[in-house]
Amino acid sequence: MEATLKQKRKTSRFNFRGSLCMPYAVFMALFVIAPLLLILYYAFTDANGVFTLDNWQTVFSSPENWKVIGMTFVISISTTIICILIAFPIAKILSNKKLNKNAVLVYIFLLPMWINFVIRTIGLKSLVDGATESMFGYKLTVNYPYIAIIIGMVYDYLPFAILPLYNQMLKLDKNQIEAASDLGANPFQVYVKTIIPMTIPGIISAATMTFMPTMSSYVIANKMSNNTTLIIGNLIQNYFGTRVTDISNHIGSVLSLVMLIIIGFSIVFEKLIDKKGDEKKGGIW
Amino acid sequence: MEDKNKDYIIELKDVCKQFGDNHVVEHFNLYVKRGEFITFLGPSGCGKTTTLRMIAGFELPTSGTILLNGKDISLLPPYKRPINTVFQRYALFAHLNIYNNIAFGLKLKKIPYEVKVVDKERINELKEEIKMLRDELNNTSCTDQRSEIDTKIVDMQNEIIELKKNPSFPVTKFRHFTKKEIQEKVRNALKVVDLEGFEKRDISTLSGGQQQRIAIARAIVNEPEILLLDEPLGALDLKMRKEMQLELKEMHKKIGITFIYVTHDQEEALTMSDTIVVMNDGFIQQIGKPKQIYDEPVNAFVADFIGESNIYTGTIAPNNQIRFLNKYWDGDPVDFPKFQVNEKVDVVIRPEDFILGLKDKGTVNGVISSKIFKGMHYEYIVNVLKAEVVVQSTSELEEGIEVSLRVDPTNIQIMKKPYVSNFYDGYITKDYKIEFANAEFNFDISLLFAGSKFNEDEVLVDENGNEIEVTDMEVNVEVPFEALNISDDLDASEINGNIISMIYHGEYYEILVRTDEEEDFVLNVPDLWNENDRVAVIVDETKIKVTRKGAKK
Incomplete structure (x- = not known):
C-alpha cells in the first residue's frame, strides 16, 4: 500500500531536484556546446559556408605549424613534470601538521594567485631578465625564449599542482606508512613503495591541472618571449584576433580542434594510468 | 647469569616516555619470556599503546632501555627490528592486492x-x-x-x-627471496589465517574480519621474533571477536613466537594471555597470570578493572577480623601479618563470592533492591545500610525481601589503600598564608611555632616579642579526603583538574583529580562523575594539617 502510494507520488509530482539542473544545462548548452559546434562548423567550411577539408590541409601543410604544435607539446609536458617535481616536496611539507599549523603556509603558497595573472608574468619577466643580464650579460627572454616560457608557466601554474597533491597528502593513512616501515622498508623505500603510490590520484590531478592550461595559454608565451615565439595558443589568437583573410577564423578553428584532441588524448592517457583509483580519487577531479 | 638472560626475548628496563610535560609511561620494567603470550591491559590513556609503539620503534623512550635478546634496541628504527605489528585499523596497503600486501615485507627482506x-x-x-x-x-x-x-x-x-x-x-x-620462495611463504601465511586462494583479490573486497586476518598474515609471514598486536580485534563485532580470540590463541600455539597484545577488554586479556600486565596512568599495577590477577588483585584499581568487584573501605580489627559494612568479618589469617590493627584498608569481594542466606543466618543483613537475570545466574543488588552490595547467585529470590550475606574468609581480599590522605609540599607566603598546588590557603601559622603569636601589627612574634622570619619556609601539607570536594563550576576554586580515575566503594566513589601541574587530589564523593571531566577542587581550609618540614623540636 505504502509502496504504491510512494510510487504515485513520485510519478505525479514535479521533480524538484531534477529541475535544479536546468540552469546548468542552459549554461552548458549556450557556452560549451554551442561554441564547440561553431568551431566544428568553421573547421569544415570555407568562407562561403561550403563543406571543405582545405582548412586542415592549410594547417598541416605548413611545417611552421607543425613546429608550433610540437613545441607547445614539449613546453606543456616539461612544465607539467617540473611543476609536479617541485610541488611534491612542497605538498609533503604543507601536509605536515607540525610544520604547517592552521594551514597558514598553504595560503602563503597560494597568495601569488591573488595578483593579476598578466602583471605577475610581466613582473617575472623583468626579474628573470634582470637576473640573467647582471649574471651572464644577456636577457633570458631574448636569448632563450623557450626556457623563459617554461619558467613563466611553472611559476604561474605551480599552485594548481600543489593544491591537489596537498589535498591527497592530507588523506594519507599514517598507519600505512608506519606499517611499511614496520615491515622493513627504510625511509627511501617507504617513499617509493607507499607514499608515491598512494598519492597517484593527486599526481594525476596535478598533471591535468597544469597540462591543460599550459596547452592553451598564450599570454605567458607572449610576454616571456617578447612576442617572438609562438605556441599553439598564440597561433589561434593570431588567426582569430587579426583576421588577415576571410578564412583565418576557419583555420583558427582547426587549430583549436587540434588542441582539443591533444588535451582529450592526454585525459584518456591519464585515466588509463589511474584505472584503479576510481573510488579513492583525491584532489580536484 | 648468561643462561638466565637467554630466556628473555625482550626486556624493558626503567622505560619512561614523555610527550611534552605529559608523562605517558613511567618506570616500566618488564621481562618477557620467549614464546609467551603477554597482554598489556588498561583503560584508554594508560600508556599501553605507547609502550607497544616503543617496542615496535615508532616511539623512542625518553629514558630507559629496551633489550632484544640482550641487545639494546632502544634507538633502532622500526625497519631494523625483527618485530612486526598488527595495527588496530589494519593499515593494509590499499594500492596493493592481497598477495602484494603480504609479500611486502618479504620483497624487502635481505x-x-x-x-x-x-x-x-x-x-x-x-x-x-x-x-x-x-x-x-x-x-x-x-x-x-x-x-x-x-x-x-x-x-x-x-x-x-x-x-x-x-x-x-x-x-x-x-x-x-626468489619469487618462488615468496609465493610459497605467502601461500603458507594465508593458510595459517584460513584465507587460502585469496592472493589476487583486492583489499576493498574483504570484510573487516578478513582484513584483520590479512593484517596478521602480513606480519607473521616475515617470521618476526615478536608479534605486536595493537587492539587488533577492536573494530570487529562481538561474535567475530570471540572467534578471532580463540583463533589467535591457536595461532600462537602453532607458530610459537612471542605475542605482545594490547587491549582494554579484560575478558579478552583473561581468555588469551599467559601473562597479563595491568597498567594504569603510565604505571604497571600488577603482572601475573590471568587467574592470579583475578583472584588476588594487588589493589582496588586492578580489582575494579578486572571483573566485577565490591570494594569497601575496611578497618583491621584484632583476631584476624576486618570491620566493614558496619560488621566484623572473619578474614584469611595469612593476609593479616602485613597490616596493623586499626589500619584502613581496601576490601575486595567478587559478586560470586557472597553467599546469600536467610535473614540473620549470615554476617550482615540487607534488602534486595534489584534483581537481573543474566542467563547463568541472577545478579542482585543488596542494600546494606547505605552501601550497595552486588551479589551473583543461581537461586532465585524476590526483590524487597531481607536476606543475610556471608563470605568465605579466603574470598575476602584485603589490600593496602594506595591513598590514605593527600600530601603536598607547600611554603609560607609573605602574608602568612600557605601556598601549595599553585593556590593559597589561610592557615594559622602561629600553630607551627610553640609560644608564638601575632602582635598588634599582624607580625608573627615569638614569646620574647621578636619577629619570626617565616616567608618562603617550606612546610608539609596534609589534606584529608574529607577536606575536599569537587564542583563542575570551574570558578569555584583556583584548583582545576581532570578526573583521572574513579573507583566505586559501595557507598561512595574514590576519585583522583589531577591538575595541569600534575598535582593529584584524592577524595570521596557520593555521586557518579565521568572520567576526564574537568572539575574544580574545593578545599576546606579548616581541615588542612600543616607541619614544618624536617623540624621536630
Missing part, C-alpha cells in the same frame, strides 16, 4: 647465505712461498736438498690447482 669462493689469500701465500723456494733452489747446489725443495714446490702447485678447482672459502652474502 637474507644472508653462505657461498664458497676460491681462497685467493691462501693461493697468494702459496705463490709467495714457491717464489722463495725457487730462490733457495738457485742458491743451493746440494742435490738432496734440491730434490726436496722440488717436491715441496710440486706439492704447493698441486694445492693451488686443487684450491682453484674446489672453492672452499666460506663468504656470507645477502640476497632477496
Whole structure:
C-alpha cells in the first residue's frame, strides 16, 4: 500500500531536484556546446559556408605549424613534470601538521594567485631578465625564449599542482606508512613503495591541472618571449584576433580542434594510468 | 647469569616516555619470556599503546632501555627490528592486492647465505712461498736438498690447482627471496589465517574480519621474533571477536613466537594471555597470570578493572577480623601479618563470592533492591545500610525481601589503600598564608611555632616579642579526603583538574583529580562523575594539617 502510494507520488509530482539542473544545462548548452559546434562548423567550411577539408590541409601543410604544435607539446609536458617535481616536496611539507599549523603556509603558497595573472608574468619577466643580464650579460627572454616560457608557466601554474597533491597528502593513512616501515622498508623505500603510490590520484590531478592550461595559454608565451615565439595558443589568437583573410577564423578553428584532441588524448592517457583509483580519487577531479 | 638472560626475548628496563610535560609511561620494567603470550591491559590513556609503539620503534623512550635478546634496541628504527605489528585499523596497503600486501615485507627482506669462493689469500701465500723456494733452489747446489725443495714446490702447485678447482672459502652474502620462495611463504601465511586462494583479490573486497586476518598474515609471514598486536580485534563485532580470540590463541600455539597484545577488554586479556600486565596512568599495577590477577588483585584499581568487584573501605580489627559494612568479618589469617590493627584498608569481594542466606543466618543483613537475570545466574543488588552490595547467585529470590550475606574468609581480599590522605609540599607566603598546588590557603601559622603569636601589627612574634622570619619556609601539607570536594563550576576554586580515575566503594566513589601541574587530589564523593571531566577542587581550609618540614623540636 505504502509502496504504491510512494510510487504515485513520485510519478505525479514535479521533480524538484531534477529541475535544479536546468540552469546548468542552459549554461552548458549556450557556452560549451554551442561554441564547440561553431568551431566544428568553421573547421569544415570555407568562407562561403561550403563543406571543405582545405582548412586542415592549410594547417598541416605548413611545417611552421607543425613546429608550433610540437613545441607547445614539449613546453606543456616539461612544465607539467617540473611543476609536479617541485610541488611534491612542497605538498609533503604543507601536509605536515607540525610544520604547517592552521594551514597558514598553504595560503602563503597560494597568495601569488591573488595578483593579476598578466602583471605577475610581466613582473617575472623583468626579474628573470634582470637576473640573467647582471649574471651572464644577456636577457633570458631574448636569448632563450623557450626556457623563459617554461619558467613563466611553472611559476604561474605551480599552485594548481600543489593544491591537489596537498589535498591527497592530507588523506594519507599514517598507519600505512608506519606499517611499511614496520615491515622493513627504510625511509627511501617507504617513499617509493607507499607514499608515491598512494598519492597517484593527486599526481594525476596535478598533471591535468597544469597540462591543460599550459596547452592553451598564450599570454605567458607572449610576454616571456617578447612576442617572438609562438605556441599553439598564440597561433589561434593570431588567426582569430587579426583576421588577415576571410578564412583565418576557419583555420583558427582547426587549430583549436587540434588542441582539443591533444588535451582529450592526454585525459584518456591519464585515466588509463589511474584505472584503479576510481573510488579513492583525491584532489580536484 | 648468561643462561638466565637467554630466556628473555625482550626486556624493558626503567622505560619512561614523555610527550611534552605529559608523562605517558613511567618506570616500566618488564621481562618477557620467549614464546609467551603477554597482554598489556588498561583503560584508554594508560600508556599501553605507547609502550607497544616503543617496542615496535615508532616511539623512542625518553629514558630507559629496551633489550632484544640482550641487545639494546632502544634507538633502532622500526625497519631494523625483527618485530612486526598488527595495527588496530589494519593499515593494509590499499594500492596493493592481497598477495602484494603480504609479500611486502618479504620483497624487502635481505637474507644472508653462505657461498664458497676460491681462497685467493691462501693461493697468494702459496705463490709467495714457491717464489722463495725457487730462490733457495738457485742458491743451493746440494742435490738432496734440491730434490726436496722440488717436491715441496710440486706439492704447493698441486694445492693451488686443487684450491682453484674446489672453492672452499666460506663468504656470507645477502640476497632477496626468489619469487618462488615468496609465493610459497605467502601461500603458507594465508593458510595459517584460513584465507587460502585469496592472493589476487583486492583489499576493498574483504570484510573487516578478513582484513584483520590479512593484517596478521602480513606480519607473521616475515617470521618476526615478536608479534605486536595493537587492539587488533577492536573494530570487529562481538561474535567475530570471540572467534578471532580463540583463533589467535591457536595461532600462537602453532607458530610459537612471542605475542605482545594490547587491549582494554579484560575478558579478552583473561581468555588469551599467559601473562597479563595491568597498567594504569603510565604505571604497571600488577603482572601475573590471568587467574592470579583475578583472584588476588594487588589493589582496588586492578580489582575494579578486572571483573566485577565490591570494594569497601575496611578497618583491621584484632583476631584476624576486618570491620566493614558496619560488621566484623572473619578474614584469611595469612593476609593479616602485613597490616596493623586499626589500619584502613581496601576490601575486595567478587559478586560470586557472597553467599546469600536467610535473614540473620549470615554476617550482615540487607534488602534486595534489584534483581537481573543474566542467563547463568541472577545478579542482585543488596542494600546494606547505605552501601550497595552486588551479589551473583543461581537461586532465585524476590526483590524487597531481607536476606543475610556471608563470605568465605579466603574470598575476602584485603589490600593496602594506595591513598590514605593527600600530601603536598607547600611554603609560607609573605602574608602568612600557605601556598601549595599553585593556590593559597589561610592557615594559622602561629600553630607551627610553640609560644608564638601575632602582635598588634599582624607580625608573627615569638614569646620574647621578636619577629619570626617565616616567608618562603617550606612546610608539609596534609589534606584529608574529607577536606575536599569537587564542583563542575570551574570558578569555584583556583584548583582545576581532570578526573583521572574513579573507583566505586559501595557507598561512595574514590576519585583522583589531577591538575595541569600534575598535582593529584584524592577524595570521596557520593555521586557518579565521568572520567576526564574537568572539575574544580574545593578545599576546606579548616581541615588542612600543616607541619614544618624536617623540624621536630
